[in-house]
Amino acid sequence: MAIAERDATGRTGAAGASGADRRAGRKGRGTRLTRLRRDWVLLALMAPGVAYFLVFHYGALAGNVIAFKDYVPFDGLWASQWVGLDNFQKMFGDPDFWSAVLNTVWIALLQLVFFFPVPIALAMLLHSLTRDSVRKFVQSVAYLPHFLSWVIVVAVFQQVLGETGLLNNVLGDAHLHTVDVIGNPGAFKPLVIAEVIWKDCGWGTIIFLAALTQVDEQQYEAAAIDGAGPWRRFWHITLPSVRPIIVLLLIMRLGDILSVGFEQMLLQRASVGPDAAEVIDTFVYYKGLVGGDYGYAAAAGLFKGVVGAALVFAANKVAHRLGEQGVYR
Amino acid sequence: MSSAAQGLRRTGSARRQPARPAWRERPKPATQAAKAVALAAVVLLVTVPFLIIVSTSFASNAEVVANGGWVLWPQHPTLNAYRELFDGGIVTHALWVSAGVTVIGTAASLACTIGLAYALSRRDVFGGKPILLLILFTFLFPPGMIPGFLLIKGLHLLNSYGSLVAPVLVNVFNLVVLRGFFQSVPEELYEAARLDGAGEWLILRRIVLPLSKAALAVVGLFYAVSYWNAWFYASIYLDSDHWPLQQVLRTYVVGGSQLADSAAGDASAVAAPQTIQMAVLVVATVPILLVYPFLQKYFTKGVLTGAVKS
Numbered sequence: 077m078a079i080a081e082r083d084a085t086g087r088t089g090a091a092g093a094s095g096a097d098r099r100a101g102r103k104g105r106g107t108r109l110t111r112l113r114r115d116w117v118l119l120a121l122m123a124p125g126v127a128y129f130l131v132f133h134y135g136a137l138a139g140n141v142i143a144f145k146d147y148v149p150f151d152g153l154w155a156s157q158w159v160g161l162d163n164f165q166k167m168f169g170d171p172d173f174w175s176a177v178l179n180t181v182w183i184a185l186l187q188l189v190f191f192f193p194v195p196i197a198l199a200m201l202l203h204s205l206t207r208d209s210v211r212k213f214v215q216s217v218a219y220l221p222h223f224l225s226w227v228i229v230v231a232v233f234q235q236v237l238g239e240t241g242l243l244n245n246v247l248g249d250a251h252l253h254t255v256d257v258i259g260n261p262g263a264f265k266p267l268v269i270a271e272v273i274w275k276d277c278g279w280g281t282i283i284f285l286a287a288l289t290q291v292d293e294q295q296y297e298a299a300a301i302d303g304a305g306p307w308r309r310f311w312h313i314t315l316p317s318v319r320p321i322i323v324l325l326l327i328m329r330l331g332d333i334l335s336v337g338f339e340q341m342l343l344q345r346a347s348v349g350p351d352a353a354e355v356i357d358t359f360v361y362y363k364g365l366v367g368g369d370y371g372y373a374a375a376a377g378l379f380k381g382v383v384g385a386a387l388v389f390a391a392n393k394v395a396h397r398l399g400e401q402g403v404y405r
Numbered sequence: 406m407s408s409a410a411q412g413l414r415r416t417g418s419a420r421r422q423p424a425r426p427a428w429r430e431r432p433k434p435a436t437q438a439a440k441a442v443a444l445a446a447v448v449l450l451v452t453v454p455f456l457i458i459v460s461t462s463f464a465s466n467a468e469v470v471a472n473g474g475w476v477l478w479p480q481h482p483t484l485n486a487y488r489e490l491f492d493g494g495i496v497t498h499a500l501w502v503s504a505g506v507t508v509i510g511t512a513a514s515l516a517c518t519i520g521l522a523y524a525l526s527r528r529d530v531f532g533g534k535p536i537l538l539l540i541l542f543t544f545l546f547p548p549g550m551i552p553g554f555l556l557i558k559g560l561h562l563l564n565s566y567g568s569l570v571a572p573v574l575v576n577v578f579n580l581v582v583l584r585g586f587f588q589s590v591p592e593e594l595y596e597a598a599r600l601d602g603a604g605e606w607l608i609l610r611r612i613v614l615p616l617s618k619a620a621l622a623v624v625g626l627f628y629a630v631s632y633w634n635a636w637f638y639a640s641i642y643l644d645s646d647h648w649p650l651q652q653v654l655r656t657y658v659v660g661g662s663q664l665a666d667s668a669a670g671d672a673s674a675v676a677a678p679q680t681i682q683m684a685v686l687v688v689a690t691v692p693i694l695l696v697y698p699f700l701q702k703y704f705t706k707g708v709l710t711g712a713v714k715s
Contacts, residue, residue, distance in 0.1 A: 108531075115531040117605040118524040125521035126536060128574045132556065133543040139552030153555065201443060206425050210444070216701055217448050223693050223700070225634030227655045231686055232454045234659065240474040242457060248473075274450065293426070300428040339637055343659055357550070364551045365641055377549035385546045 143375040149368075156371075163375035173376060175351065176359040177334075183268060183355065184333040190269050192329065195280030196322065200314065202281060203288040218278025226339040229275050233267070234258050261352035264344070271340060283325075284318050291317045327395055331388030334380045356380045455690075462486050462683035469679050486684035495645075495653060496685060502566070503633060503649040507692075510570040510632040515625050517575050518583055523609050525580075526587035544577045557642055568642035569635060569649070576631070579624045586620035587613055623703045626696055633692055654689050658682045 112119075143163055145156040167173050198218070205211040221229065236242045237257040244254040257263045291313060299309050338357035345353040350362075356376060364373025425431075457475050463486070464472075464479035490496045524530050525537050553572060562568040590613055598608045614621065636651035648656075 111529075111531045115524075118527060118530045119532070121520035121605075121609070122524040122536065123520075125517040125575050125580075126539075128517060128571075129540055129543060132553075132572050132574070133548055134539075136548035136552040136556045137546070139555050140549060142551070142555070153559070198447070201440060204440070214444050214447060217451050219701065220694075220697060221451060223630050223634075223697060224690060225636065225651050227634075227636055227651050227659055228686060228690055231654065231658045231682075232458065235458060235475065235683075236454050242454075242475055245473045245475065278447070278451075297426065297428045306430060342637070343655065346660070360550050365554060370551055370555065374549065374551040377551055381546055381549055388545060 140374055140378050140381075142371050143378045145371050147371040147374075149370070159371070163372050164379070166372060167375050167379065172350070172354070173359060176354045176356050179353070180334055180336055180355040183265060183336045184329070186265055186269055187272060187336065188326075188329060191272050191277070192325070194273055194277040196284055196318065198277055199281035199284035199288060199318075200310075203285060203314075215278070215281075218281070220278070221275045222279035224275070226275075226337070226343055229271055230340070230343045233271055233274075237267070259347040261348045264348045264352040268337070268340065268344075272337065283321055287318045287321050288314065323395055323398070327388070327391040330391040331384055333387060334384050458683050458686050462680055462687045464680060466680060474679055486680040487688075489681055490684050490688065495648075496650070496688070499648050499650040499653040500688065502647065503651070506566055506569050506635075506649060507629055507632040509566075510573075511625055511629045513570055514574055514576070514579075514628045514632075515621070518580050518624065518628075519609075519614070519621075521575060522580055522583035522587055523613060526584045527605075540577060540580065554641060563642055564644055564647060566643075566647065569632070569638050572638060573631070573635070576628070579627055583617070583620055583624050586617050590616055619703050622699065626700045629696065630693060630700075650685075650689050654685050658685060 139153065142153060142156065144158060144160060145153075146159045146162070147153070147156045202211050202214060205214075224232075234241065237255070238244070239254075239256070239258065241258070243257075247254050257267055295313050296309055299313060304312070334356055336355055338355070338361075341353050341355050341358050342361060345358055350358075354362075357380070360373045360377045360380075363369050363376065367373075457477060460477055460479050461469060461475045463482045463484070464476045465481055465483050465485070468476055468480055521540075525533055527533065557563060557568050557572065560571075562571060594612050594616075595608060598612055603611070634651060636649065636655050639647070639649050639652040640655070643652075645656075
């Protein structure tokens, strides 16, 4: 994260070192009471936001106790019976759950292999363009799909690849074999990857482009004068400049391996069935909100949360071992 | 546009001319051709589907049927599909819901995020550190869908538009972006203001906010886009009388149910369902296309990339 680091600390660092002392009105830490009295405006400004996090995050987080209960809506959260680890036992013995876990990890890995490198490649392509106008135009077009909802993206793909869609019309007119993509469980995973690429590969270039433009142009010039060809310049200058970001994003992906595009899956699960499209999040949704088995669904959700947090933690450790910045220190 | 470019090449703008620098090899024609093909593919893959959707929404029923479900360019453009939609049926209502939730939600989110970001950007604010940690932790460990649902139910927010705003009021990423920006306001300005006797509230309003217009625009637009695009909470918290546009789109276009006669106004026999579906799609997309140029202006200003670390 050297780039972002430089950006953020370059600005804040100066203010931080000397600023705290220089603040005439805020010198010294004082007692709790004086600090409280001094900061009451700031505390009032924070209050609504803090209340939001306490109620809708920590309040909801506390609601996870139902994972250890046999939740009966009529009895309510507190009166429902404690059942210990029954929900988790049931979950670990449930083939549907494991099928959802497998789908989730499988799709996440496919994304890692087929989606992850695309923004990097596109960013390098865009960066290599010498004409600004072309680059800006392509950027504008490529960023756009990121801002469309998954509903629109899935609808667009249906219109293009569906049974009566654009592609099959063209193929039919040319007397070629039509393709069966939408609603075909066998084609579902490639379809999902294609959708993610379409929606986010342009947007994903932003962070890499920012890193690439931070590279001092003189490095390239010096290397070229020393006889390094385009390939060697790429390998020794371009690639190292984006490496910290690649590591950071890989870590974040790893931590997110158990949550692949909930909305995307939910929108299409009905058309291909759970065998192809059930992921952990949709499992939670169907078991809990559709099936009414709240305690069981909450157990699956909690499992996902705990394992996900542990994965982020572990990945961050690994990054530090490798000498990278990671997500946090 | 030009400001975006400046931001993008903060370091290189002075040195790099639009032309190829002298030390770079003359590109091979084959490489150039491959690049051109790749770029054209990116542009076409994004634009062509939209062209077809917009065209189809303006086409007549007969033409769409004759062409097998879509047209590339309508022979006799008609507004029939849109007339149906805006005739006071479910789509008209959903449009109002979406607009209202987007406007009110964005205002509420911005207000709360600004308050938090400003207070947390001050170095030694009372309780600042623990509160920041408390907030960042929620990023690592989200509460989960089922507890969230039971909470909304317990707070009696089911079937109220508040259920679309309250659970997503403050976004941690937006908060971090804004806080980073506020921190970059030069300390001298605070000092001068305080010597003039200004309090925190006045400093925020008169100095920090005016200096942070770019960041506020980005964060505000991010909120607006996410409120406009949201449908999942609507699908679990609201009944169909309260649905916003995206949820209507989801049900009638992605879900495959046809808009009922009564739903699309009336007499939807006049226009083919396909044209109406495409019109809904267009209506749901247009606001994004309208704000997009403004968003685009700020993307690369370093506002986002500078604050990615959290």
